Amino acid sequence: MLTGDNRGTAAYVAKELNLDIFFAEVLPEQKANKIKSLQERGKSDAPAIAQVDAGIAIGAGTNTAKNQRT
DSSP states (O other): OOOOOOOOHHHHHHHHHSSOOBBBBBOOOHHHHHHHHHHHHSOOOOHHHHOOOOOOTTHHHHHHHHHHHH
């Protein structure tokens, strides 16, 4: 998972999604470079990523994470 959210929120969402690896606090202009770096290291399925035209946005992600922790 690659997100601009803070590490705490990203960790919570990654755990809920059963993801072992996530990258948090990534700025929009850094995201493409991060994907490229992972692809170069063989950590991504390049054909699948090239084909994807989707993403997930949670407008209240921080609030959701805070509510789940209390």
